[in-house]
Amino acid sequence: MLTKRVIPCLDVKDGRVVKGRSFINLCDAGDPVELADFYYKEGADELVFLDISASSEGRDTMVEVVERISEKVFMPLTVGGGLRSIDNIRRMLLAGADKTSLNTAAVLNPDLIREGADKFGSQCIVVAIDVRRVVASKEPKWEVYTHGGQKPSGLDALEWAKKVVALGAGEILLTSMDADGHQSGYDNELTRTISEAISVPVIASGGAGSPKDLYDALVLGKADAVLAASILHYNNYTISSIKDYLEKHGIPVRI
Template sequence: MLAKRIIPCLDVAGGRVVKGTSFVQLRDSGDPVELAHLYYQEGADEVVMLDITATAEERHTVTDIVENISENVFVPLAVGGGIRSIDDVRRLLLSGADKVCINTAALLNPTLVSKSADKFGSQSIVVAIDAKRIGRAKQAQWEVYICAGQRATGTEATAWAKRAVELGAGEILLTSIDADGHRAGYDIELTRAVSETVTVPVIASGGAGSMEDLRRALVSGKADAVIAASIFHYGICSILEAKEYLAKRGVAIRI
């Protein structure tokens, strides 16, 4: 049976993993290469790295980091942040990334998704969607935000997810802006709405605060994979503990 995936996420700025100040006390270092390797050894099914500053001069730092991670991490590596062109996609894939996550540029320039999928295959193109709940209607809806959650687009999230798949996305990385950073659980309704709309795998992101949150996103939210950052970075649980917790409760997991 296909296992649900548990994916740690490394937010990188200036060549260091950020998110969480007590981080450094819990782990030896905020070095993305060391952390990716540590998570790999703990049983991560995949590793996601997001370049959250994504300035031009840091681009090369990120390429170097990707090269270094891929030398010792033998699970898939997805990389995102500031990808705007086919050249950006190519450079990351050649550096050792298996997938790239395209967010803002996908919405502003949908042909980037179709061209990248044609050139490199859908399996390497992840469209990342940041969504925020709108209105209080009985039928919940979510609006897509771009530019790191700063800009509303007026686009409805499930419709955009469907369109992204038609364009060639092989996977959707779905982040709830409302839930992100609160450690109070994923937006289950959003996750389920998108999972039931698209025919490709959906990775739920934003809000994990406990192992039970992971289980709910996978079972009630019907996600194929979950991303978590804080709970692993802060040592609330290790990846292995989370996987054992889920497996014990009947979730298909690779231990």
């Protein structure tokens, strides 16, 4: 049976991890390579790196970081942040990334999804969708935001998710901006709405504060995988303690 994936997410700026607690047993907790290795040994199923560098020099550094990580850890790597063109995607894949995550660039230029999927295969193209709940709506509705959650796009999350899958996206990384950072649970209604409507895997993101939140995202939200940042970086949960909890509650996980 296909197991559910637990995926740590690390933000990287100019080649350094900017989120993350002070890890014991690590010489340099800001080194993405060392953190990747830490999570690899802890039993993470994949890793997501988001490059939040503002400069092109910072992005060049990210390519080197990906090269170094792929020499050390033998599990799937997704890289996102600032990827705008086929060349950007190709560069990351050649550096050793398995998947690239598109967000703002996909909204501004949806053809990039199709082109990327045609050239590299759908499995390489993850579309990251950041959303906020539309409070005024009677029906549950969410709006897509771009530019790191700063700009409303006017797009309906469900319609956009269906469109990116039709264009060739192989996976959706779905983040609730409302829940993100609050550690009070994922928006499971959002995750379920999208997951049930599309044929590709959905990674739930935003809001994890306890192992039960991850369980709920997988069961109530029908997610295929869960992304976790703060719960791993700031709390006292390890990947293995989270997986133990999930396994005890009947979720198939890789131990």
